[in-house]
Amino acid sequence: MAVFPSKAWFDAVRAEFNADESFQGGGGGACNTLMGAKVGGVCYLLTFEGVECSVAAEVAESDLAAADFILEMPSRDWQEMIRNIADNKGADLHHTLNTLDLAREDGLSHSVHGDQYREDLFFRYNQTLQYFFDASARITTEFRE
Amino acid sequence: MSEKPRDTTGGGVTPPASDPPQMEPNLKWMGKSHQWGTRVKPNKHGLRLGDLNVGIYGEVPPVWTDQTRAPRGAVARRGVPPLGYAIRDKVDLWADSAADMYEEAIQRRWAPATSVPWEKLAPLPDDMERAMCQICTELSQYANADVESVTHWQAQMAYGYHEIKQFLATVSFDGARHMEAFRKRALANGGGLGLEGPGEVNRMILESRGGWTEAVLYLFLMRGLFTQTVYRYLERYAPGEVERTLFAHCLEDKARHLTYGIDHLRYAVNHQDDQNLILQQLCIIGERVLVRELNDVVMREALAIVFGNGISGAEEGMQIYRRMMADYINRYLATLKWLGVERKMMFPAELTAYLKAS
Amino acid sequence: MSEARAHDTGTTPLDLGWMDRQGEWGIRATPSKQGLTLADIQIGSYGEPGEHSDNQTGRPRGATARADSYRIGGYQVTRKSEIWLDNASFLYEEALQRQWSSATDVPWHTIKPLPDDIEQAECQLATFFTEVEFVAGDVPARWIASTTPDFFEPRQCLLAQVMDESRHMDVFRKRALANGGGLMQTSGGTAGVVGSIDLARDFTEMSSRLHISGEGAVLTMFRMGELMAYNEAEKAMYRLCAQDEARHVAFGVMHMRYMSETAPERREEIQCYLDEAERQILAGSQNPAGTQTDSSEALAILLGGGKDKYDEGVKKLIAIRKRQVQEYIKRVRSTGFGDRFDNGRSSLLDGVAHSIAR
Numbered sequence: 001m002a003v004f005p006s007k008a009w010f011d012a013v014r015a016e017f018n019a020d021e022s023f024q025g026g027g028g029g030a031c032n033t034l035m036g037a038k039v040g041g042v043c044y045l046l047t048f049e050g051v052e053c054s055v056a057a058e059v060a061e062s063d064l065a066a067a068d069f070i071l072e073m074p075s076r077d078w079q080e081m082i083r084n085i086a087d088n089k090g091a092d093l094h095h096t097l098n099t100l101d102l103a104r105e106d107g108l109s110h111s112v113h114g115d116q117y118r119e120d121l122f123f124r125y126n127q128t129l130q131y132f133f134d135a136s137a138r139i140t141t142e143f144r145e
Numbered sequence: 146m147s148e149k150p151r152d153t154t155g156g157g158v159t160p161p162a163s164d165p166p167q168m169e170p171n172l173k174w175m176g177k178s179h180q181w182g183t184r185v186k187p188n189k190h191g192l193r194l195g196d197l198n199v200g201i202y203g204e205v206p207p208v209w210t211d212q213t214r215a216p217r218g219a220v221a222r223r224g225v226p227p228l229g230y231a232i233r234d235k236v237d238l239w240a241d242s243a244a245d246m247y248e249e250a251i252q253r254r255w256a257p258a259t260s261v262p263w264e265k266l267a268p269l270p271d272d273m274e275r276a277m278c279q280i281c282t283e284l285s286q287y288a289n290a291d292v293e294s295v296t297h298w299q300a301q302m303a304y305g306y307h308e309i310k311q312f313l314a315t316v317s318f319d320g321a322r323h324m325e326a327f328r329k330r331a332l333a334n335g336g337g338l339g340l341e342g343p344g345e346v347n348r349m350i351l352e353s354r355g356g357w358t359e360a361v362l363y364l365f366l367m368r369g370l371f372t373q374t375v376y377r378y379l380e381r382y383a384p385g386e387v388e389r390t391l392f393a394h395c396l397e398d399k400a401r402h403l404t405y406g407i408d409h410l411r412y413a414v415n416h417q418d419d420q421n422l423i424l425q426q427l428c429i430i431g432e433r434v435l436v437r438e439l440n441d442v443v444m445r446e447a448l449a450i451v452f453g454n455g456i457s458g459a460e461e462g463m464q465i466y467r468r469m470m471a472d473y474i475n476r477y478l479a480t481l482k483w484l485g486v487e488r489k490m491m492f493p494a495e496l497t498a499y500l501k502a503s
Numbered sequence: 504m505s506e507a508r509a510h511d512t513g514t515t516p517l518d519l520g521w522m523d524r525q526g527e528w529g530i531r532a533t534p535s536k537q538g539l540t541l542a543d544i545q546i547g548s549y550g551e552p553g554e555h556s557d558n559q560t561g562r563p564r565g566a567t568a569r570a571d572s573y574r575i576g577g578y579q580v581t582r583k584s585e586i587w588l589d590n591a592s593f594l595y596e597e598a599l600q601r602q603w604s605s606a607t608d609v610p611w612h613t614i615k616p617l618p619d620d621i622e623q624a625e626c627q628l629a630t631f632f633t634e635v636e637f638v639a640g641d642v643p644a645r646w647i648a649s650t651t652p653d654f655f656e657p658r659q660c661l662l663a664q665v666m667d668e669s670r671h672m673d674v675f676r677k678r679a680l681a682n683g684g685g686l687m688q689t690s691g692g693t694a695g696v697v698g699s700i701d702l703a704r705d706f707t708e709m710s711s712r713l714h715i716s717g718e719g720a721v722l723t724m725f726r727m728g729e730l731m732a733y734n735e736a737e738k739a740m741y742r743l744c745a746q747d748e749a750r751h752v753a754f755g756v757m758h759m760r761y762m763s764e765t766a767p768e769r770r771e772e773i774q775c776y777l778d779e780a781e782r783q784i785l786a787g788s789q790n791p792a793g794t795q796t797d798s799s800e801a802l803a804i805l806l807g808g809g810k811d812k813y814d815e816g817v818k819k820l821i822a823i824r825k826r827q828v829q830e831y832i833k834r835v836r837s838t839g840f841g842d843r844f845d846n847g848r849s850s851l852l853d854g855v856a857h858s859i860a861r
Binding site: 170172176180190191192193197199213218221225227252254257264275278279285292294297299307310328329334335336343344345347442443445449456463467470495502 | 511519527530546549560561565568604670676677683684693701
Binding site for chain 3: 025026027028029030031032049050051093096098099101102103114115116117119120121123124125126127130
């Protein structure tokens, strides 16, 4: 059981993601990026190196400036996505990262720096990022309201 | 200063970027299909390119007259300016195996960075390292000729024969991997790159101007079979696991290229009058070029040193080299015979000598 | 003396003179966490190439030249600024690691019959992609063969791109033929007209059209495809294509950035290419999200959820179009050519993008 959002939750997902070699195929594979995640007022930085997510850290909001891109939604939308992933053993057609980015008025992915080359890493590694969040279906999540 | 873009398009037919799509659709495209109701199901191998060849989508005409990128079986739009594809006769490029080879190439993909156990490289005696690096240098240059030849021709092939264009995309990608893999090996074990190859056969491949079939003969059969034979022997006599893994991967790739090459040459011989005679003449020319290249001692000595595990064993290594050459020539002749190309006339004595020597 | 008498099958003593003519020696690249990558072997004199290449024999960069080698390359791209980018090695390795198979990595079994208007729209779009995707196969292929192998890192990226585009061409053909539909009418949007991707006579000109504007636009369409997917197969298909496309866009952005920094004398010329690209590719028939075409109508039907919800689909299309233009503008800014949006040169600022750019 891990509470979302928390460093422990991201670490638990990391462990699942890193342990399954199937996530390295099918369009996954080497992924090198620093991804930010903002859940309500809590911020995280996740380091993807090669085929692993090597670090998850809770950080100050100002630290998100270092991220290539930041995934940001209100807490209720994060919860909906993660519940959907848990219920379906992976995101359904309406809850994939790209779909949320396009379908939500405010989008999902953005950056502080505004450099589209770096923001494009969200697209370049999209399958890996999807695998990562889909791996959360393998842990039991408790939501911090 | 504000400057408006120049209109260099010769006309102003394109609406400005700011025009949103009009609200009223015309929907005239709906219902425009030569064959509707097609439902190809995946099988235990997934959904492969060749599986799609059903109904009109599998009809591959002897000449592809369309000069645009209209996919085979689609409804072509009229009045589209041509792109000038030069190779539009099926006989000039076709091989039935291409679609299967394409999918096989994708399934059997590898990455030199991670599929080779580089951490197991161990220092070699200087003569062995120099020989291995020289071999890698020349093989990397061979792969470069593969890449440059294939990409030159691929872009000239008509869209209707998409299986061939797609298979060739895997061939040039394989070539990229081979260039990379041999370079990596040369720079990973205390050595470096060696002396460039003599380039006679490369020149022959790149200067093939008589058509893709001619290039296939030189690239895939004459050079490709030679390279494949070299890979086979290097896989057998390589000094360590790294080299063995590397050559085994390259060998698989090369075998696919050869399958296409032979398949295409057979198709060309079977569907075009005198193609076997043309190939015979090209062989006579090409074999002389090959003999001149084989006169160069560098690759031969490097191979003999590796096969013999050092200069001290080079005499034995040279025997293995001659056996390798005999294998190559026997297979080359057998393949040509199977294709219906007679190769007794003016066959170089220099090549026959390998058969006798072994 | 005849060639036959001169030929040696390996019976004479070893010459070994080549051992003294090898490139820089003592190189020992070591694998990093991600294997032995191209970046790992860029060491010593085997690192970055010089600003200009006189290699016309096709030898591997850093190998020792032979004085008597033929000049068989005929390479057109010989200046580094014409094709270089700082992270080509990285993008190439990424491409190798992130390959996928349209036969087995797309869950085709999840496709179920769709309403006829939806299936027709899906097939119209698949026909369009089957038609246009190999522009980015044919065109880079031509440039590979005409670029010196001294700049092999960007060439490797282009070879990977040809492979990617081949897969895109086949995955959309597969989609069109997998669910009771078929191929539909082509757009003719890739015709050989002045200013098209096909006819560019300079690499950067080509790259600005292909990688920045063309593929940037297609990337948005693939993202839309993922959004409007009706099953897991379409979801995967579009997502995986979008990943590849983003890599190609990254190549273009980084090359243009390098060009901007190292060849400022060409900036004005590049601005002209961007002018053309913005008028033709972003706004023309190669970009269904940009103007009303058969494919844009198909997109609207898919986004809306049916022919009867066309207007709703158009609204979504316009919203996504804004994202497309916004992303394009930010990419061009990233290349170092963003001044065109500040000084009023860009035609994109005339309309819908005006507020976005600010």
